[in-house]
Each structure stands twice: as C-alpha cells, then as structure tokens.
Amino acid sequence: MAGRLAPTLASSDLPLAGPGELVVSEVFGPTFQGEGRSLGQRAGFVRLGTCNLDCGRGPGATWACDTAYTWDWEHYSPAAELSVRPVDDIVADLTAMDVALLVITGGEPLIQQRRLVPLLHAATGRGWTVEVETNGTIAPLPEVAGLVSRFNVSPKVQGSGVARAVALRPRALAAFLATGKAVFKFVASSAAELDDIAEVVARGRLAPVMIMPAGTEPEQVVRVARELADPVLARGWDLTVRLHVLLWGNERAR
Numbered sequence: 001m002a003g004r005l006a007p008t009l010a011s012s013d014l015p016l017a018g019p020g021e022l023v024v025s026e027v028f029g030p031t032f033q034g035e036g037r038s039l040g041q042r043a044g045f046v047r048l049g050t051c052n053l054d055c056g057r058g059p060g061a062t063w064a065c066d067t068a069y070t071w072d073w074e075h076y077s078p079a080a081e082l083s084v085r086p087v088d089d090i091v092a093d094l095t096a097m098d099v100a101l102l103v104i105t106g107g108e109p110l111i112q113q114r115r116l117v118p119l120l121h122a123a124t125g126r127g128w129t130v131e132v133e134t135n136g137t138i139a140p141l142p143e144v145a146g147l148v149s150r151f152n153v154s155p156k157v158q159g160s161g162v163a164r165a166v167a168l169r170p171r172a173l174a175a176f177l178a179t180g181k182a183v184f185k186f187v188a189s190s191a192a193e194l195d196d197i198a199e200v201v202a203r204g205r206l207a208p209v210m211i212m213p214a215g216t217e218p219e220q221v222v223r224v225a226r227e228l229a230d231p232v233l234a235r236g237w238d239l240t241v242r243l244h245v246l247l248w249g250n251e252r253a254r
C-alpha cells in the first residue's frame with residue numbers, strides 16, 4: 001500500500017550497525033556514474049541498505065524501484081542482501097578502484113547519515129568528489145552537507161505510486177535547496193507526467209531541474225528519452241539518460 005513505511009523499517013531481521021559501520025547493500029566499481037550532471041564519469045559506488053519509500057508498489061505507479069533488493073523484505077531477504085561493514089573496509093575497496101568520484105546511493109542513504117560522516121571525511125581527505133543520491137525526504141545534517149559535493153535529489157511524484165504526503169517533504173526539500181549543492185532529478189515515464197513535476201518544482205521553487213526517463217531496459221530508456229526531449233527543452237529543464245542501463249541493462253552492481 002502506498003504511503004506506509006517500506007517493509008524494510010518493519011523488519012526485525014535487519015542488521016544493526018554500530019559506530020564506524022554502515023548497513024551496505026553493495027560496494028562496486030569502477031564503473032561510470034550513469035545519471036545526472038556527472039554522467040559518464042568514472043566512479044565507485046556505495047549502495048546502502050534500506051529505504052523509507054516503496055516506489056512502484058502503490059496505485060497509479062508508472063515505474064518501479066530498480067533497487068528493491070535494498071528494502072523490499074516481502075520479496076528479498078535482508079540476511080542475503082545486506083551486510084554490516086566497517087567504514088575502513090569500504091574505503092579500502094574504493095581505494096583499490098582508483099576513482100576520483102564516490103557515489104553514495106541506496107535505498108535511501110540519508111537514513112544512515114550520522115554513520116556516513118566518517119566515510120565522508122575519509123573520501124574528502126583523499127580528494128574524492130562525493131555525490132549523494134537521495135529521495136529528498138530527510139534533510140541533510142550540516143556536517144553531511146559540508147562534506148558532500150553534490151546532492152542528486154530525486155523527489156518522488158505521482159508516477160512513483162507513493163502518497164504525496166509521504167514522498168514530498170517540503171522542509172527537507174528546502175534544506176537541500178539551501179545547501180546550494182542540490183540538483184533535483186525527477187523520474188518520468190512519459191511527457192504526460194511533466195505537468196505534475198512542474199507543480200512540485202513551482203511549489204518548492206526547486207532548481208536546477210533535470211528529468212530522467214524511467215526504464216530498466218535500453219530500448220525503454222531511449223524511447224522515453226526521445227518522448228521527453230522536446231517538452232523538457234521547452235520547460236527550460238535538463239535531461240539525463242541512464243547510461244548504465246544503455247550499456248548493461250538491468251544488471252546489478254553496474
């Protein structure tokens with residue numbers, strides 16, 4: 001049911017992380033950042049476990065979460081999908097990738113933002129650029145905002161099937177805007193969804209805005225991107241594709 005907390009937060013089987021640890025779905029790379037302003041840049045990824053939304057499960061959803069294995073414990077096992085990892089181990093994996101860009105994603109990574117701080121310090125200390133991909137429901141702590149180079153904020157609108165009062169948190173969105181480091185990246189399955197996005201953008205005075213075609217198969221990403229291109233240009237927004245999907249389809253850890 002849309003609007004409830006995702007099954008992840010109700011599970012008693014979730015691993016518990018202590019200080020200096022994170023609940024991780026996967027650490028992978030080197031690969032390319034597949035979406036947004038840094039598309040095509042060589043990067044290492046840390047995908048954290050759990051999410052506070054359940055995109056694609058509610059009525060009216062036009063697309064589904066492609067990382068449901070990070071949170072959907074009705075269909076996946078947390079024991080199989082998640083692990084508790086010391087930050088030092090994660091940093092060692094990333095160092096071996098020889099990348100200059102770290103992308104922290106999820107799930108919803110800011111659920112663990114207090115425990116993210118040591119990883120952010122380690123990354124910035126090594127001169128890495130850090131992007132955090134978030135659904136925009138949890139305001140970043142000042143310390144986190146200070147260490148992150150860019151927030152790729154993806155507010156969930158009607159096509160996600162998540163109830164608006166759950167998916168859109170005006171104060172959190174305003175906090176991201178105030179960092180001066182946010183790009184607001186909306187998923188759309190068709191040009192018909194752009195009016196709804198425009199309403200959310202206008203209400204929150206969100207900028208800059210980027211539209212991303214939904215899709216987990218290359219043909220779908222290309223078809224939707226072609227449909228979106230001219231209407232997105234007409235609205236003065238930017239467009240991104242999903243490079244990893246064009247290259248590797250729905251393969252994990254890409």
Ligand code: SF4
Pocket residue numbers: 051052053054055064065066067068106107108135156
């Ligand atoms: S917010 Fe992101 S990770 Fe969470 S359910 Fe939605 S698409 Fe999936």
